[in-house]
């Protein structure tokens with residue numbers, strides 16, 4: 001046995017000096033590639049140990065460093081495979097730390113693994129939007145942080161800075177995992193501790209306020225959300241030079257709140273300031289331009305002549321250079337997510353519909369009764385055979401028949417009455433979630449329902465019509481079921497049904 005022991009001691013010594021060397025290179029040069037190579041060598045040396053005399057914590061520590069290194073490289077290169085590799089290594093690090101029974105190593109592994117899952121989630125979200133898989137990932141990340149908090153709190157006590165910091169991360173993670181009630185609880189606990197400990201204008205307090213506001217508005221508490229955002233903004237403005245991007249995000253969110261609560265002029269001021277601080281290259285600036293366009297439209301609606309005859313809607317064609325035109329094209333193309341016909345799909349023209357003021361007022365009143373939670377989504381429908389409005393809108397007026405879904409939506413908005421479900425039945429789809437108006441975030445799916453709006457243009461191209469609307473989703477009931485019984489459409493207390501398996505035809 002003695003021979004093995006010596007050999008193992010040599011292995012451990014070699015791994016140790018290699019690991020130290022890796023940390024040096026990492027810290028001095030920021031050279032992740034080199035650090036990764038050396039740390040991998042260490043792990044393989046340690047894996048080669050034949051005799052294990054007690055557990056010394058070196059394997060867990062080395063795996064932890066390697067995982068962190070892979071994760072940072074993955075984030076830097078926006079590389080999903082690297083992050084996946086980091087996840088595997090960090091899971092091994094956690095197992096090794098648990099075998100060692102070393103609390104701080106366990107807590108570090110839990111925290112890094114959680115960060116890894118969240119970062120993978122963000123990459124996925126940028127590619128595919130919100131999905132069930134993403135929510136599952138973030139849910140696991142939240143559980144890991146909860147365990148991490150328990151371990152750290154037991155060891156360090158509740159007031160320790162690291163413990164309080166972990167609590168904040170946990171709260172933010174819960175909010176990302178769409179668990180707003182738990183997130184609000186956790187973030188408020190964090191704020192209570194920090195309020196007692198810190199200056200009220202400390203930036204650490206602001207860090208919890210924005211996710212808190214997001215969750216409060218998800219729970220249908222816009223007033224409280226706005227209070228939190230107002231406080232967050234005040235703190236960030238006082239420390240403006242430190243974090244311009246965070247301040248801009250707060251301004252942006254506050255702008256959206258003002259827009260939702262019907263204050264478009266105030267909203268524009270916040271949105272403009274947000275956009276100016278982010279600068280022209282920032283990815284958020286494009287959507288801010290769109291939101292500013294919506295603000296201006298809402299202002300126009302407010303200025304509408306109240307004496308305008310009931311029963312009149314106005315359509316105007318959007319200019320191709322309009323921000324809204326480009327943003328809608330982007331959404332249409334990137335959210336197609338289905339097979340395209342052989343000659344592809346393209347956008348012929350986009351109309352903006354200003355609906356009859358009487359209908360508009362009804363919508364506004366409805367908006368006051370639900371938590372709005374707006375989404376811009378697609379709706380495919382059918383059009384009367386003789387109605388040529390979508391082929392040649394400059395010359396053909398809408399047919400105006402109530403049996404023509406396209407025309408009746410243009411004139412009266414979306415109504416749950418005689419027409420609902422007509423298109424679904426004609427296209428052979430059942431009404432999955434009961435009577436209601438169906439929208440999809442996937443343009444390719446709405447296209448399936450738009451089959452009976454199809455017309456042939458003079459040059460032989462096939463034209464279809466699709467609506468895009470701001471849908472007040474309210475508090476949705478999320479389901480994986482392809483259809484639901486009547487009493488669950490939606491269950492009482494909720495305001496809409498959202499199918500999660502959006503790609504099933």
Ligand SMILES: [Zn+2]
Nearest residue numbers: 387399404407
């Ligand atoms: Zn028509």
